[in-house]
Amino acid sequence: MKTLIPLTITAFLAVGCSHQKEEKQNIYTDDRSQFALKQAYRLDDEAEDKHILGKSFFTIPWAEAPSATTARDGLGPLYSANTCLHCHPNNGVGLPVENGVMSRSLVMRLSLSSGENINNNLTMTHGFLPEPTYGGQLSIHANTNTAFEGKVSLSYQNIVQKYDDNTSYELQVPTYKITNLQYGALHKDVNIAPHIALALIGLGAIEMIDARDILIHEDVDDRDKDGISGKANWVFNPESNATELGRFTWKAAAASVKQQAANAAHNDMSLSNPLYPGDNCTSYQAECLEAEKGSHDFDLPMKRLDAIAFYLKTLKIPKERKTVHFAKGQEIFNNLGCVKCHISEYKLSDTNIIRPYSDFLLHDMGEALSDGHSLFLADKNEFRTPPLWGIGLYEKTSGVMALLHDGRARTIEEAILWHGGEASKQQMAFKALSKEKRDYLVEFLKGI
Numbered sequence: 001m002k003t004l005i006p007l008t009i010t011a012f013l014a015v016g017c018s019h020q021k022e023e024k025q026n027i028y029t030d031d032r033s034q035f036a037l038k039q040a041y042r043l044d045d046e047a048e049d050k051h052i053l054g055k056s057f058f059t060i061p062w063a064e065a066p067s068a069t070t071a072r073d074g075l076g077p078l079y080s081a082n083t084c085l086h087c088h089p090n091n092g093v094g095l096p097v098e099n100g101v102m103s104r105s106l107v108m109r110l111s112l113s114s115g116e117n118i119n120n121n122l123t124m125t126h127g128f129l130p131e132p133t134y135g136g137q138l139s140i141h142a143n144t145n146t147a148f149e150g151k152v153s154l155s156y157q158n159i160v161q162k163y164d165d166n167t168s169y170e171l172q173v174p175t176y177k178i179t180n181l182q183y184g185a186l187h188k189d190v191n192i193a194p195h196i197a198l199a200l201i202g203l204g205a206i207e208m209i210d211a212r213d214i215l216i217h218e219d220v221d222d223r224d225k226d227g228i229s230g231k232a233n234w235v236f237n238p239e240s241n242a243t244e245l246g247r248f249t250w251k252a253a254a255a256s257v258k259q260q261a262a263n264a265a266h267n268d269m270s271l272s273n274p275l276y277p278g279d280n281c282t283s284y285q286a287e288c289l290e291a292e293k294g295s296h297d298f299d300l301p302m303k304r305l306d307a308i309a310f311y312l313k314t315l316k317i318p319k320e321r322k323t324v325h326f327a328k329g330q331e332i333f334n335n336l337g338c339v340k341c342h343i344s345e346y347k348l349s350d351t352n353i354i355r356p357y358s359d360f361l362l363h364d365m366g367e368a369l370s371d372g373h374s375l376f377l378a379d380k381n382e383f384r385t386p387p388l389w390g391i392g393l394y395e396k397t398s399g400v401m402a403l404l405h406d407g408r409a410r411t412i413e414e415a416i417l418w419h420g421g422e423a424s425k426q427q428m429a430f431k432a433l434s435k436e437k438r439d440y441l442v443e444f445l446k447g448i
């Protein structure tokens, strides 16, 4: 703990100094401590109050109703965790394993393959068909008088492969086992897709990117024949009651930060809210449906939902740190073609330039990474290119590195080596690099 104090003070001073020089909002932080992703924009009093209100609802654990703390009751009956922060530690990435067992920040999404002719309301509004008895996500916890849905265990099998220079590396293949099912067997056609909690970086800036600047990179039929297509996900947003461009989550299934916050509240904690009303129970779960409700119409009324989204959108982005081989690593990143999907730069309407390293489009990443889950226009093998800014901080914020949609990659190298499908060419080019060049590339990625 000793070193934490000076670090925090340095970060505070750094923000204080740049404050003098800059006229427009300083959206970057120099902080590289475990608190790097928790630094707030400089806000006026009213906005700061809203940020703090949102932070409190993001941070403080929710309680089961009835409870003495009526401001925060309404958790469950079925849930995965009791605070947002648990799955997003220090606002960073979730962990696959915690204290030797599978972590709750790795959630199991349940779906049925929708078949060709099914186009009912659920697939329209949710983008997939939930498992009939258990719903769209397995809840591993429940309130006192309700049975949880089931538990999950995770094991890894190691496979050894080689770089072109004959150095070997190891990748871990995850296997999940669902046990203790409390509501009978899962549907025979169920698909189980593990998704890890994403780091919450630069969400306000991502929301500000002009949709045209994203759509310009779409190449669904791969007309330029570079093997990379890139497809937008068009998703239903209950707030506007319209179909919008998806930019958030592993499969780009949420159009706005607020929509994802509402979705998380409903699915992960069963907090009812205006965008996703009601509790997270299916018609087969009587105890869940009959359980005591929170003390308000919505556990999370619009004002609180707005505050949570505002909190996340007013968090600073870690500043690039240009270490000795940063430029060399960047050149390799560009030459290998990583930048074709991990698009570096966008200009926002407020004239800020951001460098998220993502095209926010879907790509087929091959069979080995497939999660079998179709979501709106995202197919089983398709994922949104995740932004890469801040990945060098994951170890600090969350304690360990966990990359890819299920957190299976323990290092940046492993994440690249898992790339397949549209990114096969880039993966092979990476494998052909010398050790020195691989290290430059990783050094660059840790600095962005």
Ligand code: HEC
Pocket (backbone or CB within 6 Å): 058, 080, 081, 082, 083, 084, 085, 086, 087, 088, 104, 105, 106, 107, 195, 196, 197, 198, 199, 200, 201, 203, 247, 248, 249, 250, 251, 257, 260, 261, 262, 264, 265, 268, 269, 308, 312
């Ligand atoms: C049980 C664990 C869990 C809890 C609790 C949780 N999240 Fe998440 N969060 C996730 C997972 C998993 C994802 C990735 C979702 C996906 O792609 O399927 C995610 C993704 C997100 C994203 C999208 C980030 C991006 O870059 O696209 C936002 C925003 C978010 N969560 C906000 C919240 C908020 C706000 C809360 C509290 C109301 C919350 N989360 C609670 C697990 C959790």
Ligand code: HEC
Pocket (backbone or CB within 6 Å): 228, 250, 333, 336, 337, 338, 339, 340, 341, 342, 363, 365, 369, 383, 384, 385, 386, 387, 388, 391, 402, 403, 404, 405, 406, 412, 415, 416, 419, 422, 423, 426, 427, 430, 445
């Ligand atoms: C065809 C598009 C595409 C190309 C080309 C590509 N990537 Fe990716 N990258 C993705 C997608 C999609 C994912 C997420 C896959 C998943 O989660 O299963 C990803 C994930 C990653 C991750 C993990 C990020 C995280 O938050 O978990 C890293 C690191 C990464 N890519 C680096 C690279 C590097 C370096 C290259 C070049 C050698 C590269 N990528 C080429 C699309 C691409």
